[in-house]
Amino acid sequence: MKKLLLIAGGSTLVYAGLALLMGVLPGIMLSQTPPGPGVKPLTPLEAEGRAIYVANGCSYCHTQQVRPLAQDKVFGRPSAPGDFAYQTPELLGSERTGPDLTNIGARQPSAVWQYIHLYNPRAVVPESIMPSFSWMFAVVAKAPEGVSPVPVPKAFAPAKGVVVPTHEAEALLAYLMSLKQTPLPGADQMSASALPQPAPAAAAAGTAATGYDPAKGKALFSANCAVCHQESGEGLPGAFPPLKGNKAVNDDDATQHIHAVLHGVEGVVIDGVHYDSQMPPFADTLSDAEIADIIDYERSSWGNHGKPVTAKDVAAVRAKGK
Amino acid sequence: MQQIATAGAAKPEDRALAGVLSAYVVSATAWLLFATFIGVVLAYKFGAPDFAPGPYLTFGRLRPIHTNATFYGFASIALVGLAYYVAVRSCRTALYSVRLAWTGLWLFNIAAVAGTVALDLGFSAGDLEYREWPWPVRLVFLAALMVTAWNLLFTVARRNTHDIYLSNWYTMGGVLWTCIIAIVAILPWYQYGLGQVAVSGYYMHNAVGMWFTPLALGIFYYALPKLLSRPIYSYALGVFAFWTNLVFYPIIGAHHFLFSPLPWWLQTTAIVFSVAMLVPVLGGSANFLLTMRGRFGELHHSYPLFFIFIGVVGYLVGSTQGTVEAFRSLQAVWHLTNFTVGHSHLTMYGFVTFAIWGGVYALLPVATGKQPGQLGLALHFWMAVVGSFIYVISLSIGGTIQGLDWVRGLPFIQSVVDMQPFYIWRGIGGVLMFLSHLVFAWNVWRMTYGRGAAALPPVPAFADEEAA
Numbered sequence: 050m051k052k053l054l055l056i057a058g059g060s061t062l063v064y065a066g067l068a069l070l071m072g073v074l075p076g077i078m079l080s081q082t083p084p085g086p087g088v089k090p091l092t093p094l095e096a097e098g099r100a101i102y103v104a105n106g107c108s109y110c111h112t113q114q115v116r117p118l119a120q121d122k123v124f125g126r127p128s129a130p131g132d133f134a135y136q137t138p139e140l141l142g143s144e145r146t147g148p149d150l151t152n153i154g155a156r157q158p159s160a161v162w163q164y165i166h167l168y169n170p171r172a173v174v175p176e177s178i179m180p181s182f183s184w185m186f187a188v189v190a191k192a193p194e195g196v197s198p199v200p201v202p203k204a205f206a207p208a209k210g211v212v213v214p215t216h217e218a219e220a221l222l223a224y225l226m227s228l229k230q231t232p233l234p235g236a237d238q239m240s241a242s243a244l245p246q247p248a249p250a251a252a253a254a255g256t257a258a259t260g261y262d263p264a265k266g267k268a269l270f271s272a273n274c275a276v277c278h279q280e281s282g283e284g285l286p287g288a289f290p291p292l293k294g295n296k297a298v299n300d301d302d303a304t305q306h307i308h309a310v311l312h313g314v315e316g317v318v319i320d321g322v323h324y325d326s327q328m329p330p331f332a333d334t335l336s337d338a339e340i341a342d343i344i345d346y347e348r349s350s351w352g353n354h355g356k357p358v359t360a361k362d363v364a365a366v367r368a369k370g371k
Numbered sequence: 372m373q374q375i376a377t378a379g380a381a382k383p384e385d386r387a388l389a390g391v392l393s394a395y396v397v398s399a400t401a402w403l404l405f406a407t408f409i410g411v412v413l414a415y416k417f418g419a420p421d422f423a424p425g426p427y428l429t430f431g432r433l434r435p436i437h438t439n440a441t442f443y444g445f446a447s448i449a450l451v452g453l454a455y456y457v458a459v460r461s462c463r464t465a466l467y468s469v470r471l472a473w474t475g476l477w478l479f480n481i482a483a484v485a486g487t488v489a490l491d492l493g494f495s496a497g498d499l500e501y502r503e504w505p506w507p508v509r510l511v512f513l514a515a516l517m518v519t520a521w522n523l524l525f526t527v528a529r530r531n532t533h534d535i536y537l538s539n540w541y542t543m544g545g546v547l548w549t550c551i552i553a554i555v556a557i558l559p560w561y562q563y564g565l566g567q568v569a570v571s572g573y574y575m576h577n578a579v580g581m582w583f584t585p586l587a588l589g590i591f592y593y594a595l596p597k598l599l600s601r602p603i604y605s606y607a608l609g610v611f612a613f614w615t616n617l618v619f620y621p622i623i624g625a626h627h628f629l630f631s632p633l634p635w636w637l638q639t640t641a642i643v644f645s646v647a648m649l650v651p652v653l654g655g656s657a658n659f660l661l662t663m664r665g666r667f668g669e670l671h672h673s674y675p676l677f678f679i680f681i682g683v684v685g686y687l688v689g690s691t692q693g694t695v696e697a698f699r700s701l702q703a704v705w706h707l708t709n710f711t712v713g714h715s716h717l718t719m720y721g722f723v724t725f726a727i728w729g730g731v732y733a734l735l736p737v738a739t740g741k742q743p744g745q746l747g748l749a750l751h752f753w754m755a756v757v758g759s760f761i762y763v764i765s766l767s768i769g770g771t772i773q774g775l776d777w778v779r780g781l782p783f784i785q786s787v788v789d790m791q792p793f794y795i796w797r798g799i800g801g802v803l804m805f806l807s808h809l810v811f812a813w814n815v816w817r818m819t820y821g822r823g824a825a826a827l828p829p830v831p832a833f834a835d836e837e838a839a
Contacts, residue, residue, distance in 0.1 A: 053528055056540050060617055061547045064581070067621040072555045072573035075637060080566025104493030106431020116630035118703055120777040130632045133564040138497025141568055141631060145707040148783045171420075176788050178420045180430045272782035 085131025087231035091224070098224025101185075101217055103138065110179065111150045112142035113228070123272070125152035125230045132230070147179055154229040156334070161288055161326030162277055163222050164199040164214055172205040173276050173285065185218040197325050200288040261357060266346030269339055273331065274347075282351035288326055290319045293351035301356045303344065307366040310340050337363040384465040388456065389738040391472045393819040395452020396731055398480060400808075400815045402444030407805045409437040414801045417794040427491055435503040436490050442501060442578070443512060444483040446723055450586035451475065451519050453730045454542035456738060457593045458523055461538055462530030471522040478515035482508055499567075500575045502556050513553040520546040537609045538593040544617070545585035552577050568633060569625070572641075576624035583719065585616070587686075587726035588655060591679060594733040595662050598676045599669075604661035608654050616651040619644050626697040629706060645697035648690065656687040674748040679729030681756060685721025692717065704778060709790065710770030713763045720759050720804070728755075728811065735815075741823025743814035751810040758803030761796055769793025 091099060102108070113136075117127035128151060133139065157163065162173065168186050170177035188210045192198040198211035206212065214222070271280065278284050282293035292298050296319075297305045313330035316323075331340065337360040344363075348355035416422055416430050426432070459466050466472060486504035489495075495503045502509065523546060527539050556574045596603050603609060625633055625641035660683060663676075670677045692714055696705060705711065728751070736742045769790050776786040817823050 052535055053524070056535060057524060057527075057543045057547060060540075060544045060613075061551070063617055064544075064548045064621065065551055067618070068551050068555050068573070068577070071621050071624060072570055072577075073561055075569035075573075075634075076561030076566040078566070079569050079633070080561050080563040082565045103495055103497050104432075105426070105429055106434055106495070106498060108498040109431050109434045112707055114628075114631050116706075118630060120780060123780075123783070128632050130565050133568065133632065135564065137563050137567055138499055139564065139567045139571060140498060141571075141628065142498070143500060143627065143707065143711065144709075145777075146787070169421075174784060176784055178417055178787060180416070180420055181424055182429075183424070184426050268782055271784065275782075 079130070082130045082134060084134035085129055085231060085233065088131055088134055090135045091227060094220050094223045095227040096224075098220035098222065098227075099140075101221045102140070102224055105182070107150075108140045108142040109144060110146035111148065112145050113149065113151045114141040115149060115151050115230075121149070124149040125155070126233060129233055150225070150228055152228060152230045154226040156329075157276070158226065158329050159277070159326050160222055160226075161200065163225060164218065165201055165285070165288060166276075167218060167221065168199060168201055168212060169205045172202050173279075182218075182221075185215055185221065186212050187215050189213055200285070200325070202285050202288075261345040262342060263346065263349070265339075266342040267350075269335070269343045270346050273335065274343065277326075277328075282347070282353075287322070288324070290322065290324060292347050293353065295319070295353075298347050298353055299355045303348075303356065303358045303362060304366060306344055306347075306355070307340070307358065307363050310335075310344060311363070311367055312371050332367065336360075337367065385738075387469045388459055388466055391466065391469060391476075392452050392456045392735060392738050394473070394476060395448055395455070396735060396815055397819055398476060399445050399449035399452065399727075400812050402440055402448065402483060403808050404812060406437055406440035406445055407801075407808055409433050409440065411798070411801050411805050413437055414794070414798040418791070418798065426493065432491055432493065432495075435495065435498070436487050438501060439486055439490070439503060440483060441719065442583075443479070443486070443504075446583055446719070446727065448476065448479050448483075449727045449731070450542075450583065450590075450723075451479070451546075453590055453727070453734065454519075454523060454546070454586055455526070456734055457538045457542065457589060458526045461536040461593060462527055462532055464526060464529045464531050467522050467525035467529060471518050475515050475518040475522065478511055478518060482512040482515060485511065499571050501578050502574055506557050509553060509557055513550065513557070516546060516550050516553060520550060536593070537603070537606060537613070538589040540610075540613050541585040541589035541592065544613070545582055545589070548585075549578070549582040552581060565632060568628060568631065569637070572624040572626075572628045572633065573621070574624070575627055577621055579718070580616075580620045583723045584620075584686075587682070587723045588612075590726050590730035591655075591659055591683065594675070594679055594730050595659060598673060598679070598733050599662065599666055601662070604658050604664070608658045612651040612655040612658070615654070616648075619647045619651065623648065623697070626702075629697070629699060629702045642697050642699065645694050649694055652687065652690040652694075656683055659683045674745075674752050675729050675732035677729075677752060678725050678732060682722055682725035682729055685717060685723075685725055689714065689718035689722050704774035705770060706774075708770035708773040709766045709793070710774065713766030713770060716759065716766075717763045721763070725755075731815070731818075735818045736823070739818055739823070741818050741821075743817045744824040747810055747814045747817070751807050751814060754803045754807035754810065758800045758805075758807060760800070762800030762804065765793045765796035765800065769797075 113128075115121045115124045115126065115128045121127070132151075164186075166173050166179075167182045169181045169183060170179040171181075186199065188207045190210050192211050192213050196213050198213055201212050277289040278292050279289075282291060284291040297309060300306065309328060311330060311332040314328035335343070340363045341358050341360045345357045347353060348357060412423065412428075413430065413433055420430075455466060455472055482504070486508045489505050489508060490503060494505050496505055496509075497503070504512070520543070523539075523543050527535060527543060552574065555570065556578075562570050592603060592609060622644040623641045625637045626645050629638055629642075631638075659679075663680065667680075670680055695701060696710075696714060732743070732748065769792075772789050772793075773786045776789055777783075
């Protein structure tokens with residue numbers, strides 16, 4: 050009996066101690082992490098959307114943790130402890146089959162894009178392997194008063210009727226839009242001192258102010274613009290305008306083009322079409338050199354022939370402000 | 372359960388034990404088929420995302436159904452069934468309570484069915500790896516664990532041997548520790564925001580390494596000496612591995628959250644002890660391999676031995692890989708990629724599942740007196756080995772490419788495109804694995820309720836444990 054007590058009881062006591070030390074105690078301590086500056090609790094609608102996100106397992110493909118590593122810069126600043134104060138259950142995730150969503154509300158704020166993408170991701174990103182969440186939408190003969198139908202491209206739209214979001218889709222969208230990082234004073238110094246910094250590709254691009262690099266331009270366009278304007282530059286009819294043959298892109302005075310990329314576009318009629326959706330601003334996420342590369346790529350692709358611009362031109366428009 | 376003929380010497384308690392083991396193995400096999408069928412569907416969806424649409428078959432719901440059914444349906448039930456058998460035989464006694472064993476089996480199954488249904492309806496506790504089941508369901512699972520712990524402890528307490536054989540250290544420990552893990556995971560008071568991240572790191576690691584690992588090692592320590600008719604190489608080394616595993620393992624959970632906002636010291640501690648884990652892993656593996664010394668030629672004649680051999684290799688390679696992965700420089704590339712999925716299949720499949728199969732093929736025929744056919748054994752073995760090899764290799768290569776794509780700063784979608792060929796290879800490996808499970812099910816049927824290939828002479832069922 051003594052032996053049994055020693056082996057079973059002794060090891061269990063040791064284990065209980067370790068479980069307290071490595072599971073419960075860190076849990077107690079970290080549960081009290083105060084919210085970071087500007088981090089707010091979710092509204093009821095956003096919380097509902099979060100529950101839908103959990104129920105459908107979005108986090109098996111999407112993380113919500115930005116690491117202090119160069120390759121994570123595209124997703125936002127490194128996550129800080131205070132970011133998670135209102136995030137229970139935690140959704141940090143363990144796999145990035147799709148992009149990190151920590152800051153998706155800032156990176157992709159277009160509701161129209163989000164709806165089309167949720168309805169069928171392949172309608173906007175042909176190579177996507179994300180599931181379709183079309184059951185969160187209804188197909189009706191006519192959109193009710195005050196609701197704009199989702200401009201799903203023909204190939205993906207139902208044969209008859211129009212697609213409108215249900216309450217479920219609206220809640221999920223509200224949650225996605227709530228995923229916005231708050232500015233963190235001193236965040237940069239923190240990550241710089243905590244880590245060895247491999248030379249980040251983005252920083253290197255920022256210094257290459259002279260000359261246009263077509264490969265870089267194409268990559269930046271794919272990463273930032275193609276989900277809406279498409280790799281073909283043809284956009285999606287009724288949702289996102291074509292850049293192929295676009296007036297602003299081919300205009301020798303590039304001010305409007307640069308302004309559009311820096312500050313976004315809203316409510317402008319292009320080629321007689323009014324677009325419900327908005328073009329997001331990129332002033333905060335892309336450097337002048339990167340924007341110049343993208344613009345030159347657009348101006349020299351798909352049969353376009355606009356005069357190229359330099360990072361200096363972009364800086365000049367940026368200096369003028371909105 | 373009367374149909375389970377125990378050849379010749381059919382003492383009632385032998386027959387009851389054979390009945391319990393058969394029921395656990397059959398039940399586990401059903402879960403294996405279900406869980407891995409879902410796995411194949413998931414693998415297919417990576418190439419055809421519009422296949423099987425709608426909420427009930429969507430990727431994000433089937434994914435936790437697959438993992439939880441594998442963990443708590445298949446592996447847990449199989450390991451507990453084997454642990455009972457090993458306890459009874461190595462202690463030369465009878466099962467403390469046959470009825471409790473059946474109660475436990477029912478509870479395990481109720482939990483797994485309820486958990487599966489809940490997840491499919493969208494009732495998830497929150498995408499918290501391996502504890503997605505709603506907490507009432509996890510309470511049922513906890514009840515099953517407690518019933519098992521009670522039954523195992525009292526069986527060992529009634530032993531007719533002087534010593535407690537090493538296998539029982541691991542199995543009793545595993546069940547008791549896991550009760551603690553389950554309780555820590557359920558209580559909510561210290562699980563807000565980042566606090567829950569810390570608990571998740573603790574949980575997802577301990578649920579694997581303090582549950583499946585010790586029970587699978589318990590099988591090795593019993594079945595290897597039995598199959599080889601020679602004692603374990605070093606009993607003392609086994610005891611040493613037991614205590615070091617117990618002390619080091621629980622500390623390393625946070626290595627699942629490297630570079631996260633968890634405190635840096637917690638992450639660094641986890642890395643340091645991940646390296647310390649080499650001690651019990653190398654010690655344990657060496658012990659098993661040395662027990663087999665000079666007898667590797669027999670692998671070809673004895674598939675049970677071959678299964679266990681692969682299990683030992685899986686333990687050695689998978690655990691060592693885990694240590695390597697924990698280094699920050701490598702995690703910077705591999706973390707969040709498919710490399711991790713490859714790793715978890717190397718360990719849960721290459722190690723734990725092969726250990727279970729070795730144990731089932733070594734012990735079940737002795738209990739029931741019925742053998743599976745040689746062809747069935749060969750088919751199961753080779754398809755499972757080749758399938759899992761393809762699976763792990765393709766995801767390891769693909770995951771590395773994925774990680775390097777990110778490091779090079781390519782547009783994200785490039786990493787999705789680059790994974791496509793590897794997703795296809797993973798699917799091919801997965802289908803082979805699933806086919807091998809169909810053969811396994813056939814073999815189990817022949818060893819239990821069906822007609823065995825050849826009746827065995829009744830073997831006096833004692834391991835050579837006392838020789839140690």
